[in-house]
Amino acid sequence: MKIFTSGGELIAKGAIDAGVRFFAGYPITPASVIYEPMMRELPKVEGIAVGASDEISAISYCIGASLRGIKSMTATSGPGFSLMIESLSYAIMSEIPITIVLAQRLGPATGGATTSSQGDLLFSAFSNSGSYPLPIISPSSIEECYELIIHSVNVSEFLRTPVIFLTEKEITMTKKSIDLNFLKKPEVLERKYFSGNGQFKTYNFKDLKDVPDFSPVGGEFLTRYTGSAHDKKGDLKKDDPEVIEVLYHLKEKILKNIDKFLFYEYFERNSDILIVSYGVTSESVREIAELKKVSYLILKTLYPLKEEFLKSIFEKYKKIIVVEENIMGNLYILIRHLLGTKAYSLTKIGSLISPGEIKNFLESI
Amino acid sequence: MKDLFEIIEKPQNFPYCPGCGHTSIDMALARAIFELNLEKKDVLIVSDIGCVGLVDKLFNVHTLHTLHGRSTAIASGVKMVDEVLFDNQLKTIVMIGDGGATIGLLHLVESAKLNVDITVLVHNNFLYGMTGGQHSGLTPKEFKTSTTIRGNPFEALRIIDILKNSGASFYARTFSQDPDLKDIIKEAISHRGFSVIEILELCTGYATRYNDIKGNDLKIILENSGGKIKEKIERESFGLLYKSKFFDKKSEFEFTEIEAERKINLKNPIKIVIAGSAGEGVQLASSLLCISAILGGLNSTQKNDNPVTVGSGFSVSEIIIKDGDIKYTGIEEPDYLIITSMDGLKRVKGFIERSKNIIIDESLTDNKNFIRVPARKYIKLRGGPTYFSLGVLFGKFNPFDFELYEKAILKYGKAKDETLTCFREGLNFGRKL
Numbered sequence: 001m002k003i004f005t006s007g008g009e010l011i012a013k014g015a016i017d018a019g020v021r022f023f024a025g026y027p028i029t030p031a032s033v034i035y036e037p038m039m040r041e042l043p044k045v046e047g048i049a050v051g052a053s054d055e056i057s058a059i060s061y062c063i064g065a066s067l068r069g070i071k072s073m074t075a076t077s078g079p080g081f082s083l084m085i086e087s088l089s090y091a092i093m094s095e096i097p098i099t100i101v102l103a104q105r106l107g108p109a110t111g112g113a114t115t116s117s118q119g120d121l122l123f124s125a126f127s128n129s130g131s132y133p134l135p136i137i138s139p140s141s142i143e144e145c146y147e148l149i150i151h152s153v154n155v156s157e158f159l160r161t162p163v164i165f166l167t168e169k170e171i172t173m174t175k176k177s178i179d180l181n182f183l184k185k186p187e188v189l190e191r192k193y194f195s196g197n198g199q200f201k202t203y204n205f206k207d208l209k210d211v212p213d214f215s216p217v218g219g220e221f222l223t224r225y226t227g228s229a230h231d232k233k234g235d236l237k238k239d240d241p242e243v244i245e246v247l248y249h250l251k252e253k254i255l256k257n258i259d260k261f262l263f264y265e266y267f268e269r270n271s272d273i274l275i276v277s278y279g280v281t282s283e284s285v286r287e288i289a290e291l292k293k294v295s296y297l298i299l300k301t302l303y304p305l306k307e308e309f310l311k312s313i314f315e316k317y318k319k320i321i322v323v324e325e326n327i328m329g330n331l332y333i334l335i336r337h338l339l340g341t342k343a344y345s346l347t348k349i350g351s352l353i354s355p356g357e358i359k360n361f362l363e364s365i
Numbered sequence: 366m367k368d369l370f371e372i373i374e375k376p377q378n379f380p381y382c383p384g385c386g387h388t389s390i391d392m393a394l395a396r397a398i399f400e401l402n403l404e405k406k407d408v409l410i411v412s413d414i415g416c417v418g419l420v421d422k423l424f425n426v427h428t429l430h431t432l433h434g435r436s437t438a439i440a441s442g443v444k445m446v447d448e449v450l451f452d453n454q455l456k457t458i459v460m461i462g463d464g465g466a467t468i469g470l471l472h473l474v475e476s477a478k479l480n481v482d483i484t485v486l487v488h489n490n491f492l493y494g495m496t497g498g499q500h501s502g503l504t505p506k507e508f509k510t511s512t513t514i515r516g517n518p519f520e521a522l523r524i525i526d527i528l529k530n531s532g533a534s535f536y537a538r539t540f541s542q543d544p545d546l547k548d549i550i551k552e553a554i555s556h557r558g559f560s561v562i563e564i565l566e567l568c569t570g571y572a573t574r575y576n577d578i579k580g581n582d583l584k585i586i587l588e589n590s591g592g593k594i595k596e597k598i599e600r601e602s603f604g605l606l607y608k609s610k611f612f613d614k615k616s617e618f619e620f621t622e623i624e625a626e627r628k629i630n631l632k633n634p635i636k637i638v639i640a641g642s643a644g645e646g647v648q649l650a651s652s653l654l655c656i657s658a659i660l661g662g663l664n665s666t667q668k669n670d671n672p673v674t675v676g677s678g679f680s681v682s683e684i685i686i687k688d689g690d691i692k693y694t695g696i697e698e699p700d701y702l703i704i705t706s707m708d709g710l711k712r713v714k715g716f717i718e719r720s721k722n723i724i725i726d727e728s729l730t731d732n733k734n735f736i737r738v739p740a741r742k743y744i745k746l747r748g749g750p751t752y753f754s755l756g757v758l759f760g761k762f763n764p765f766d767f768e769l770y771e772k773a774i775l776k777y778g779k780a781k782d783e784t785l786t787c788f789r790e791g792l793n794f795g796r797k798l
Contacts, residue, residue: 001621001622001623001624002622002624002625002659002664003618003620003621003622003623004619004623004652004655004656004659009620012618013620016618020545021450022442022445022446024442025594029673037618037619040619041613041618041619043607043611044614044615044616044617044618045615046450046608048445048449048450050445050479052475053471053475056435056438056472057438057471057472057475058433060438060439060441060442060472061439061441061442061445062442063436063439063442063447064440064441064442064444065441065443065445065446066451067442067443067444067774068442068443068446068447068448068451068455069539070450072442072491086432088434088686090432090435091429101660113635113673114518114670114671114672114673115599118460125589141692142694147742164775170668170694170695173668174666174667174668174669175652175655175667175693176664176665176666176667176691177655177659177663177665177666180620207704211381217409217427218406218407218409218427218443218451218454220406220598221406222405222406222425222427223428224421224427224428224430225428225429225430226428226429226430227431228418234420234428236419236421236422236430254602271767282386283692283693284692284693284695287692351695352694352695354693355693355696355697356697363490
């Protein structure tokens, strides 16, 4: 049995299989293809899907639902994500798990609603006030949407952080024949609840990298959640060393746990050339790398990056080409200090980068 | 609970300025919770930004300090889940100022519309107290603030009128010194659905600095701006409505499922681009082509292109059919390019030189190198030009069994008789070429 489906539907299916039971959406191309199946499917599993009056409401509803203890998700594109940023910062500060699907389209501003693009990596990586790290995970094919959205929800839950699932119009809206039996389903992980041993503090941790045990609003233990600078108890404070400690913890719990969400595909050939890419462009890279017998590295965790790991791969090559569909070379900017001297940024906007275009570039260098 | 001060700090420990209305409102709320005999764990106070947001530390219940204006929306997310997926015991009370109510007005409107079971206390002291006494959307006309030194020239938003007309099922309006305040809050908390109380109060830090005003004047301001109000309307809350409306059937995730009927031997991938006009069936006919390939044990992809409107302009689908895994879903050199309208022709001009075979409506070109067909003659039938042209493709080139396409129409299509007729006419036309 096969299905004929889109990345958007697979994201919805994966999210539900990951245990997401709350979704709030606002229509926007190319993320409506996630909103619609969530509205259709969530009630069937006794979940809640609700249309919001704007993207600020959508993410706010998700934050509230997550605080009550339910896995929550929303989906949007560049313009809607722009509206969500204040609340995204809030979710980082108050350590609330939510998954945000960011289906990229041509920017800036309303840009091109139906034109694919990969322009929002830097935008999403540095989208919070204070520039704290948050995980960005990106599927490199339509079928991978299923597996990686489950990973994204998992990461969000066990690290108590917002996670951005970064994808593109040509992943969410393109349809493909898929064999359901071949979809990979990772183990579903849950946030860790406070067990009742010891004193409950909303933001308690021993090591900076520890994730505080969760307790929901309305639960047995009184909670004190806040988006303002706070101590471990959740009390708003200023000029207190514990407040600064809590802030460092927000960084450390992501960076020190990076191995738990390091997703990539490295295909090594006997070649001097490495192609690096992500998202929808990966499929062109796979096609041409096979034909031209070159190595490739597809990054599926796009932020934060494990630099020493990347460096150990990059060191093996004489020429490295970073291929992506945007105007500035977003990934190239993030990793250029690791690339060595012979590094190239191949970019384009307006349409997918085809295998032929990468082939021509390979032949020109 | 034996003692009121199990749930609230003693007023002498409050952080507010002397005489601030927040003290009266917090105490009225605490008494309301106390008299309703609620468990601490069954109360959530959601605070907004501003002096009103200092409330968290004062209450020994669940507290949630949010963003400016977003308190109502976050509280609504909590309560939607509590009502639908939990035991609906959590009393959720939003503490918001007039500034928060202005910047977050749409959240209030939406939660009133959805009748989410929360209670909102709008602390209306006519200005932004924490940031220096600037005017807000709820500042009365002629009222002086640090940004309306000569008096506010505009009328205040009538927040209760707005929320009443948005569907709030409990709404009230009073002032902070009202002896009834505690009872009104009790009623609001007990109400199942969206309840809101606008409470006029005095910012002793700023309102008194710019205006000749005392606490007793609040009653006069209240009377002059619509008076005291308290109304209740019986209406199903969000959660009850959601459960009764949606939780009625259990079924599997709805995918388009296709069981292969046979295994076609296909040496090379087939790449087809179909370009026409919106509303002429391009995307559905293309999906059916992909489905027919799956019926034949093959793989397929469909990448669509259309302007931001779906009902006008061009509509293009790129279809790849392959025995094996398809990676890149775009097409560089189509084996077949079908063009059924001028919109389509304009959009795919770049493809023409790169296409091996071009099937085009005869009205669009005189070029003898193209296969010119009378596709648009079928415009009155649903998707006519597209299905006819696809028939021509199967009739002339026989890429794989045409019966599979007919089966796809019959099982997954729409207006099946019309589309099947067009496809067969095309098939016959193509066979004669």
